Amino acid sequence: MKELNALKALLATPKKIVITTHANPDADALGSSLGLYHFLKNRGHEVKVVTPTAYPQFLHWMEGNEEVVVYSKEKKDQAQQLVANAELICCLDFSGLKRIKDLGPMVGSAAGKKLLVDHHLNPEEFADYALWDKTAAATAELIYDLILLLGDQSEITVGMAEALYAGIMTDTGSFRHNSTSAKIHRTVAELMDIGVDVNKVSRLIYDTNSLNRLRFIGYALMEKLMVDQENRVAYFVINAEEHQRFHLKSGDTEGLVNYALSIQGIEIAAIIMERDEEVKMSFRSVGDHAVNDFAAEHFSGGGHKNAAGGISDLGLEATVEKFKSLIPELQQNHKEA
Ligand code: 5GP
Ligand code: MN
Numbered sequence: 001m002k003e004l005n006a007l008k009a010l011l012a013t014p015k016k017i018v019i020t021t022h023a024n025p026d027a028d029a030l031g032s033s034l035g036l037y038h039f040l041k042n043r044g045h046e047v048k049v050v051t052p053t054a055y056p057q058f059l060h061w062m063e064g065n066e067e068v069v070v071y072s073k074e075k076k077d078q079a080q081q082l083v084a085n086a087e088l089i090c091c092l093d094f095s096g097l098k099r100i101k102d103l104g105p106m107v108g109s110a111a112g113k114k115l116l117v118d119h120h121l122n123p124e125e126f127a128d129y130a131l132w133d134k135t136a137a138a139t140a141e142l143i144y145d146l147i148l149l150l151g152d153q154s155e156i157t158v159g160m161a162e163a164l165y166a167g168i169m170t171d172t173g174s175f176r177h178n179s180t181s182a183k184i185h186r187t188v189a190e191l192m193d194i195g196v197d198v199n200k201v202s203r204l205i206y207d208t209n210s211l212n213r214l215r216f217i218g219y220a221l222m223e224k225l226m227v228d229q230e231n232r233v234a235y236f237v238i239n240a241e242e243h244q245r246f247h248l249k250s251g252d253t254e255g256l257v258n259y260a261l262s263i264q265g266i267e268i269a270a271i272i273m274e275r276d277e278e279v280k281m282s283f284r285s286v287g288d289h290a291v292n293d294f295a296a297e298h299f300s301g302g303g304h305k306n307a308a309g310g311i312s313d314l315g316l317e318a319t320v321e322k323f324k325s326l327i328p329e330l331q332q333n334h335k336e337a
């Protein structure tokens with residue numbers, strides 16, 4: 001951990017703290033943020049979680065959800081003030097300021113010290129303190145480690161442990177991805193000792209489908225799944241009209257890309273979605289196809305070797321054409337671990 005002692009010294013007296021995380025927060029982003037939030041708050045700091053955008057309903061059960069400030073038109077001034085006045089800004093589950101959208105320039109120029117806790121590749125050098133480990137399965141795993149570095153396991157409440165467990169469960173794909181280490185299982189065992197009900201968390205995250213979402217998945221699988229067996233690539237393209245037709249909400253397309261990757265013989269999967277003014281893309285791969293490099297090179301993105309994302313401002317059709325023209329290159333984008 002970079003500058004642990006300096007961070008400890010800073011936290012020795014009550015501070016104004018902002019915790020932020022990447023746009024469209026997922027369970028790891030929000031779970032990490034709320035886990036750290038309660039730890040710091042319980043120690044007497046004045047803490048706020050500020051997210052760049054809203055996040056799915058299936059994360060709203062997390063303790064502290066009502067206190068989160070979502071940077072949006074109504075909350076812009078409040079978020080700006082919080083960032084400007086913070087003595088410490090904790091940046092969780094992202095490694096470049098672009099990932100926090102409009103908050104990026106504010107955080108970049110803010111006077112407060114910055115703490116980065118993350119497991120993405122190639123972090124930008126903006127943090128004064130950092131707990132960064134690309135082998136970590138989830139940022140929530142690193143928040144657990146950070147709490148033990150700064151304090152004591154007895155400071156982790158059941159609510160905090162549930163939020164951290166949710167991040168670990170989802171970022172490991174329910175303990176199936178390559179990142180699933182013996183260490184992460186040990187961490188989970190400790191979270192269970194604290195009182196996490198794993199079945200409850202799993203149901204809260206995965207078993208809260210709306211009928212619209214299930215019907216949409218059926219439709220996408222029937223009508224929208226393109227399979228290029230020769231190049232071992234499969235992908236979905238979802239347009240704005242379909243978003244409206246199925247009343248899709250944030251999080252509703254989560255996991256869809258994994259169906260494409262699950263097809264026998266397929267090694268790379270993608271979903272290309274028209275969303276507001278931009279086109280959002282998610283990439284998944286197996287083995288040594290490095291989709292993060294591909295996303296970074298062609299779609300202003302990044303992420304992990306086997307799970308990455310990016311954006312495009314070309315519009316849906318041109319983005320799909322660009323993606324299709326790059327498939328042979330994508331197929332060849334091999335990398336060692
Ligand atoms: P997802 O496809 O689930 O949105 O994201 C998969 C991984 O890629 C996550 O680790 C996420 O942080 C990263 N990722 C997704 N979208 C982007 C993006 O636009 N830029 C970068 N740098 N990373 C992204
Ligand atoms: Mn993560």
